Amino acid sequence: MKMWAGRTDGITDAVADEFNSSISFDSRMYAEDIDSSIAHARMLEKTGILSHEDVKKIITGLEEIKKDLEDGKLAIDPAAEDIHMFVEQELTKRIGDAGKKVHTARSRNDQVANDLHLYIRKENRNIFHLIQQLIEVLLAQAEKNKAVIMPGYTHLQRAQPITFGHHLCAYVMMFLRDLDRLNDAYQRTDVSVIGSCALAGTTYPTDRLYEAQLLGFSSVGMNSMDGVSDRDFVIETLSDLAMVMMHLSRLSEEIVLWTSWEFHFVELDDAYTTGSSIMPQKKNSDMAELTRGKTGRVYGDLMALLTVMKGLPLAYNKDMQEDKQPVFDAIDQVKMCLQVNIPMLKTMKAIPENMHRAAQKGFINATDLADYLTKKGMPFRDAYKTAGKLVHLCLARDCVLEELPLEEYRKYSDLFDEDLYRAIALSECVNKRTSLGGTAVSQVENEISRAEKKLKELSDEESIH
């Protein structure tokens, strides 16, 4: 018979039980559930709703359950409907009637929502710290490679010369925004909804602020119906995680390209690659590919919960039990991806010769050739056309712009002079791009120090949480 047997006899069909049960996945919130119940019991004592003796028994019982679960002395009972029922059932088994009192002035509806607030608050910080480490690794690589010239691409066609450091800093910017977003979502996660009860609050003289304070929450949900039925904080977190994955996935795609023989711009440490069961020469970037692949899965988690929530009337509906697997899955996947990407990127080695060789082909200094003429007085559109014709000529002669003799240049414009060769030298093309946020080494250095400052600010912001 179920603990909730009341109007019905509480005897349910085995298939219905299995269908209804969430214990196989919500038991991971056991610590939050127990901590939350301890805070609840303290509040019930403070407000005189329960006696000191009962609360003492409840707290000791709950602490022991937690310890036994952690030590492996107590196994989760798969027959209990969910983690909340399991803990209460175990408590009553251990301390008798006092155990039956812990559920006074609350409902599973506010209990599960509160547990989820606690759980996601904790994981938000875990993921925050992993992204911090990722950024530190990227910044160290950017510093090391701030003067390494490579082709920058648009449409995956060689476009203009850049530095590898600059390229990596672009990812730093993305992950810094991810930290900012996680800090923001944290504020709406760090809210106590316990005391909303089933949906309408309670007639008991509870003290919601005190209970929230015991759990370290910075604020309290102000509408009991919203408290039990809001899953915005879960969706926001999922959406932030989907964005983290999108960023990791774009980087993964580049790593897959850069490690191919066609590019061979970087070498990954063997520890983060795999071989083939048949082709002995293979060194595959499986970690990057899998990260890219898991992105679809995390997007799916976000879509699943958005769809679960879209048609739900207020307040609690059992549909909402479907919130946990997607968010738990997304948290697990993102953490795993970060945990493997951090050391992989840390040990990744750039191959500057190959990057430079690639940068010498593809006429990536053609813009600089046009700029050269423009700076000597030719309107940009005309200069652009002249540079285009010169590229065409080089293609016909199978040479690069740097190799074309000055007399050839002069046939196209008498503005050309000896100084043109310096103007189109790759290092010059890079180091003249000193505009704010540009690829010049001096700018990349600024970029790195600005990013370090921002990382510190975001981390300080997080330390107040």
Ligand code: ARG
């Ligand atoms: N296992 C449920 C969930 O995850 C807990 C809340 C159940 N509440 C209820 N009234 N049936 O949502």
